[in-house]
Amino acid sequence: MAGNANEVQRSLNINAKLGPRLEAAAQQNAILRIGWTNAGDPVPKNGELGLCPGLPQGARIRALGVLGSWVAAFGQGGSFTLQGDAGGFLGAGNNGTSIRCEQLAGDHVGFRMVSGDITVLEGVGHDAGAMMQGGRLVVRGPAGARVGGGMSDGLIVIHGDVGPDPGAGMTGGVIVVNGRCPSPPPGVVLRPLEAKEVKKINNDIGDETMHVPRDAVCLCAAPHAGKVEGMGSMVSAGDLSSVGLTSHDQTALPPYATVDTVALVGQDDEVNALALPMPMIPHLPPGLEHSPTEPSEAATGVIDRHPMLVHASPRNVDMLVVDRDNLSTLATELPSSGGMAIDLDHLPALTPEQLDGLLVAMKSLAPERTPTALIQGIGRIQALHRLAVHHGIHLALARIEDGSGVSEAAALPLIGRSSKEHLTGSTTQCGALLGFAATGHDIAVLLASGVSVVASEVPVADVDDMALWLSGTQSDLSDELRRIGLASVDLLKRHHLRALDTETAAVSGLRLAGYGRPLPHWFAR
Numbered sequence: 001m002a003g004n005a006n007e008v009q010r011s012l013n014i015n016a017k018l019g020p021r022l023e024a025a026a027q028q029n030a031i032l033r034i035g036w037t038n039a040g041d042p043v044p045k046n047g048e049l050g051l052c053p054g055l056p057q058g059a060r061i062r063a064l065g066v067l068g069s070w071v072a073a074f075g076q077g078g079s080f081t082l083q084g085d086a087g088g089f090l091g092a093g094n095n096g097t098s099i100r101c102e103q104l105a106g107d108h109v110g111f112r113m114v115s116g117d118i119t120v121l122e123g124v125g126h127d128a129g130a131m132m133q134g135g136r137l138v139v140r141g142p143a144g145a146r147v148g149g150g151m152s153d154g155l156i157v158i159h160g161d162v163g164p165d166p167g168a169g170m171t172g173g174v175i176v177v178n179g180r181c182p183s184p185p186p187g188v189v190l191r192p193l194e195a196k197e198v199k200k201i202n203n204d205i206g207d208e209t210m211h212v213p214r215d216a217v218c219l220c221a222a223p224h225a226g227k228v229e230g231m232g233s234m235v236s237a238g239d240l241s242s243v244g245l246t247s248h249d250q251t252a253l254p255p256y257a258t259v260d261t262v263a264l265v266g267q268d269d270e271v272n273a274l275a276l277p278m279p280m281i282p283h284l285p286p287g288l289e290h291s292p293t294e295p296s297e298a299a300t301g302v303i304d305r306h307p308m309l310v311h312a313s314p315r316n317v318d319m320l321v322v323d324r325d326n327l328s329t330l331a332t333e334l335p336s337s338g339g340m341a342i343d344l345d346h347l348p349a350l351t352p353e354q355l356d357g358l359l360v361a362m363k364s365l366a367p368e369r370t371p372t373a374l375i376q377g378i379g380r381i382q383a384l385h386r387l388a389v390h391h392g393i394h395l396a397l398a399r400i401e402d403g404s405g406v407s408e409a410a411a412l413p414l415i416g417r418s419s420k421e422h423l424t425g426s427t428t429q430c431g432a433l434l435g436f437a438a439t440g441h442d443i444a445v446l447l448a449s450g451v452s453v454v455a456s457e458v459p460v461a462d463v464d465d466m467a468l469w470l471s472g473t474q475s476d477l478s479d480e481l482r483r484i485g486l487a488s489v490d491l492l493k494r495h496h497l498r499a500l501d502t503e504t505a506a507v508s509g510l511r512l513a514g515y516g517r518p519l520p521h522w523f524a525r
């Protein structure tokens with residue numbers, strides 16, 4: 001875990017003690033207190049993070065002190081009051097909780113909020129209310145840059161000055177500023193409030209001390225601002241068919257020989273590892289649903305054995321991908337999952353403290369000892385591996401299709417070098433997330449390059465077809481191992497790989513088939 005390991009452990013302990021008491025306190029309409037002794041003496045908290053995630057209906061929490069990031073995130077109801085300061089991502093993914101911070105709050109307050117309300121009394125940092133989809137954020141005091149950036153619905157009221165780029169990229173919702181407001185960016189309109197709007201907003205807020213005056217201004221998305229279609233990001237033009245697997249003097253195994261393709265996610269003693277029938281986790285992208293047809297018993301048996309990367313409705317063997325789109329549902333989804341994978345490419349940039357806060361909040365909701373993963377583009381693989389080791393992550397998945405256009409063959413040396421430099425001696429496993437459906441050959445090539453687990457797009461949605469694909473891929477992988485004379489996937493090494501053409505040899509550093517060694521420029525300094 002990161003350098004603030006004491007804060008992390010204290011935070012986990014607080015959440016663990018709160019969990020069983022929340023339901024009983026809600027039934028008794030009692031307030032649970034954090035930062036006071038049983039006798040009522042104040043003992044302010046200092047630096048605890050990720051506290052009170054996923055608050056349910058009826059829960060009432062009051063906290064005292066200076067807290068870290070991701071406090072009261074993913075709330076489903078109830079109330080949370082903080083007598084003190086909060087770090088970043090206060091109330092992120094809020095879906096019904098009423099949150100009140102009586103002093104300062106950091107960046108990304110109310111990030112991706114869906115419903116509920118958040119009130120901050122002494123100002124907020126940058127990106128307050130960013131990507132809000134509903135709910136209400138009221139701030140007394142200044143707000144930093146990009147307040148309401150990317151919001152699609154909801155109400156933000158700032159009783160103070162706001163920083164540059166207010167409402168940048170907003171497509172809906174309303175930002176009310178009772179203070180100095182710079183010129184808005186393109187696509188955002190600055191206009192006075194109408195009398196009926198002032199009345200409605202003040203009725204919604206209720207608190208007279210937070211009422212909006214008639215001379216406040218309003219920011220909203222420009223009408224008829226058409227969305228410009230871009231060209232899209234670059235994609236890789238290659239796959240791994242230009243990399244061959246050689247026997248390296250081993251004799252082929254008979255076609256009936258049993259080979260070991262089993263792999264684990266999570267290799268330390270403190271985690272309940274996920275067992276994979278082969279070193280591949282199918283990735284079900286957002287919105288992909290199984291066919292409504294009833295699967296066969298054989299197909300169900302295959303699917304049940306394979307943990308998957310999913311974005312919703314995880315089984316107890318699946319890893320739930322966490323990104324900005326499902327923050328508001330984590331409180332209901334994480335408890336039934338078998339692991340969690342944070343997609344850093346689809347969340348705001350997180351400091352180490354903020355990543356710790358997110359991990360604490362998620363671990364407090366998920367089953368005990370579940371494995372964790374980080375996902376990030378191949379262009380940031382060294383930072384990904386450093387982060388994963390620093391925070392005690394079990395699997396670091398490098399996304400090959402990250403928009404850079406780096407081919408799979410060119411990714412092989414990037415993965416190998418970074419793994420050797422950053423993952424050697426740690427329990428963090430190296431993984432690769434492909435943008436296409438992997439074959440048994442692809443998996444074998446990546447394993448020989450130093451990857452422990454491959455995450456692969458699923459080519460079909462129908463359960464029966466998916467089961468056939470999984471069984472066929474495992475069979476192909478077994479055939480590749482028998483052909484080159486290996487009894488286990490653990491025996492695949494880089495010396496089994498050959499580049500089948502000069503372009504692949506040039507970008508991968510692999511030995512060129514026939515030439516027998518890497519191309520000369522790989523030896524140059």
